[in-house]
Amino acid sequence: MELLKLLLRNTLRHKLRSVLTLTGIGVAVMAFALLQTVVTAWHAGVEASAANRLITRHAVSFVFPLPLAYRDRIAQVRGVNKVTYASWFSGVYIDKNQFFARLAVDSETFFDVYPEFVVEREQFEAFKRERNACIIGVDIARRYNLDLGDIMLIEGDVYPGQWEFVVRGIYQPKDQTTDPASMMFHYQYLEERVRQDMPQRSGEIGWYIVRIDDPDGSASISQEIDQLFANSRAETKTETERAFQQSFLSAASAVITAMNIMSFVIIGIILLVLANTMVMSARERTHEFAVLKALGFSAGQLFFLIAGEALILSTLGSALGLLVTVPAVEGFQTALPKGWFPVFYIKPETIVLGCVSALVVGLAASLIPLRRVLSTRIVEGLRHVG
Amino acid sequence: MESALIEVVDLFKSYQRDSLEIPVLRNISLKIAEGDFLAFMGPSGSGKTTLLNLIAGIDKPTSGKILIGDTDITELSETELAVWRSHNIGFIFQFYNLIPVLTALENVELPLILTPLSRKERRSHAETALEVVGLGERMHHFPRQLSGGQEQRVAIARAIATDPAILVADEPTGDLDKVSAEEVLELMHRLNRELNKTILMVTHDPRAAERARSVRNLDKGELA
Numbered sequence: 001m002e003l004l005k006l007l008l009r010n011t012l013r014h015k016l017r018s019v020l021t022l023t024g025i026g027v028a029v030m031a032f033a034l035l036q037t038v039v040t041a042w043h044a045g046v047e048a049s050a051a052n053r054l055i056t057r058h059a060v061s062f063v064f065p066l067p068l069a070y071r072d073r074i075a076q077v078r079g080v081n082k083v084t085y086a087s088w089f090s091g092v093y094i095d096k097n098q099f100f101a102r103l104a105v106d107s108e109t110f111f112d113v114y115p116e117f118v119v120e121r122e123q124f125e126a127f128k129r130e131r132n133a134c135i136i137g138v139d140i141a142r143r144y145n146l147d148l149g150d151i152m153l154i155e156g157d158v159y160p161g162q163w164e165f166v167v168r169g170i171y172q173p174k175d176q177t178t179d180p181a182s183m184m185f186h187y188q189y190l191e192e193r194v195r196q197d198m199p200q201r202s203g204e205i206g207w208y209i210v211r212i213d214d215p216d217g218s219a220s221i222s223q224e225i226d227q228l229f230a231n232s233r234a235e236t237k238t239e240t241e242r243a244f245q246q247s248f249l250s251a252a253s254a255v256i257t258a259m260n261i262m263s264f265v266i267i268g269i270i271l272l273v274l275a276n277t278m279v280m281s282a283r284e285r286t287h288e289f290a291v292l293k294a295l296g297f298s299a300g301q302l303f304f305l306i307a308g309e310a311l312i313l314s315t316l317g318s319a320l321g322l323l324v325t326v327p328a329v330e331g332f333q334t335a336l337p338k339g340w341f342p343v344f345y346i347k348p349e350t351i352v353l354g355c356v357s358a359l360v361v362g363l364a365a366s367l368i369p370l371r372r373v374l375s376t377r378i379v380e381g382l383r384h385v386g
Numbered sequence: 387m388e389s390a391l392i393e394v395v396d397l398f399k400s401y402q403r404d405s406l407e408i409p410v411l412r413n414i415s416l417k418i419a420e421g422d423f424l425a426f427m428g429p430s431g432s433g434k435t436t437l438l439n440l441i442a443g444i445d446k447p448t449s450g451k452i453l454i455g456d457t458d459i460t461e462l463s464e465t466e467l468a469v470w471r472s473h474n475i476g477f478i479f480q481f482y483n484l485i486p487v488l489t490a491l492e493n494v495e496l497p498l499i500l501t502p503l504s505r506k507e508r509r510s511h512a513e514t515a516l517e518v519v520g521l522g523e524r525m526h527h528f529p530r531q532l533s534g535g536q537e538q539r540v541a542i543a544r545a546i547a548t549d550p551a552i553l554v555a556d557e558p559t560g561d562l563d564k565v566s567a568e569e570v571l572e573l574m575h576r577l578n579r580e581l582n583k584t585i586l587m588v589t590h591d592p593r594a595a596e597r598a599r600s601v602r603n604l605d606k607g608e609l610a
Binding site: 002003005006009010039266287291292293294295297298299361375378379382 | 419436439444445465468469470471472473477479483485488490492496497501505511523
């Protein structure tokens with residue numbers, strides 16, 4: 001017989017209570033991981049930002065266009081490696097609630113600057129050859145059952161009219177932080193229609209993406225670019241891609257902060273649930289702990305019994321919660337309107353945080369009963385009626 | 387008289403209740419020889435259990451000395467006392483105090499965890515102790531599957547498993563029927579006679595006291 005056997009038997013002594021505690025911890029850990037995953041999803045754009053990319057947009061607002069003519073001047077700035085551009089096309093495809101990004105891009109340069117959109121060479125060549133071709137993310141292809149050669153009809157809003165695209169490429173995201181649900185098509189296709197139907201908007205693009213040689217030079221290069229267009233008809237604001245993405249989050253920052261706080265409140269709830277169980281268990285066993293102390297068991301051995309039990313419960317509960325988190329996250333994503341969170345995955349850090357929290361909570365929950373057991377005199381413990 | 391294994395010198399114990407100091411034991415001095423079987427008797431509140439607890443090292447006196455062999459246990463720290471108890475004292479409680487989630491064998495093995503014995507040796511010692519108390523057939527039963535008398539015999543096996551010099555028994559027959567009480571007393575008598583265990587027993591029961599070699603009466607915290 002080892003002390004471990006007593007520890008395990010104690011853990012299972014009140015099966016219903018242990019199961020309820022495990023379930024409570026499991027549900028709380030799942031809620032924690034789910035909230036953390038939502039927070040991660042909000043920050044996905046920021047996470048996916050490259051350090052060597054700058055965004056140049058209209059100084060007043062992102063919604064105002066910039067002249068295409070700026071491209072060559074930006075390209076001449078020292079430290080600039082490549083310049084590409086994109087325009088927000090928007091539009092409605094099948095269902096206006098099914099959102100995904102639709103961008104008119106410079107097909108010659110865009111995919112060089114964004115290597116995280118991985119397109120097969122043949123598909124990319126086919127895309128470049130066809131005027132109204134588009135490349136879609138693998139998620140879009142899956143969601144709408146689209147394949148190469150299929151037609152996408154989009155009702156334009158920012159650029160009114162019926163727009164017809166042919167799927168010539170399906171990109172794979174390079175990693176989990178890359179948006180797998182975007183659509184890119186030739187800016188030239190857009191420009192031709194705009195020149196014809198909305199000539200006053202011809203020669204305009206949404207924003208520039210500037211690839212630089214050295215990320216450390218981003219501040220000076222940004223300043224230099226903006227200096228080029230100071231006091232012009234369309235002044236620019238250049239910032240790192242990360243700062244650009246973060247500016248989109250600022251409106252929702254209060255909600256994100258609240259969710260973040262809530263997720264840690266849940267850890268506190270786990271602590272209370274477990275501490276309550278451990279206090280009850282220790283109180284019921286006051287007599288037994290007094291006997292163990294009388295027999296000569298040390299404080300360290302009593303710590304092993306109490307903290308061990310708390311750690312077993314918290315670790316098993318957390319494992320259960322993290323196990324349930326996988327289907328819960330999938331279910332949550334399914335329940336949301338498509339496109340809300342194009343990047344939605346459980347970060348390894350969330351799992352690590354869940355596990356570490358379990359350990360910390362397990363130890364913390366055992367402190368009160370441990371203190372009580374150690375401070376109770378043997379003779380008082382033996383007199384205790386549980 | 388044989389050499390004194392236990393010597394209590396000018397022992398005083400009081401409890402503090404708010405600002406009141408309540409004396410429980412006053413000026414107790416006694417010697418107990420090795421191999422003695424001593425029963426403490428007296429009315430409730432006379433201090434019998436307190437004296438037993440002090441000699442067993444699970445309580446501390448307000449003043450005085452308790453010498454067990456060459457050791458003054460009143461000088462030991464809590465940690466040192468725990469180690470000392472594990473080597474020198476076997477406990478027999480009124481309500482057996484077995485761990486309900488462990489079998490009879492595992493309960494007896496429990497104090498042996500504190501010894502340097504191997505797992506196999508521990509098991510062997512525990513089995514022998516259970517054989518001594520006549521429960522060789524019930525080793526794998528849980529306490530709830532045993533009668534009161536059997537539980538107390540398991541508790542006695544646990545008390546002797548580490549082969550301590552002193553057994554302390556607080557009302558060992560207090561929760562038993564007449565037959566079981568007789569069996570337990572006979573067993574304690576045998577442990578004293580055959581294994582030369584020094585036994586200190588607190589009891590209200592005159593029949594239990596009759597089995598002891600000597601009886602000391604306490605009244606209002608003083609030895610009569």
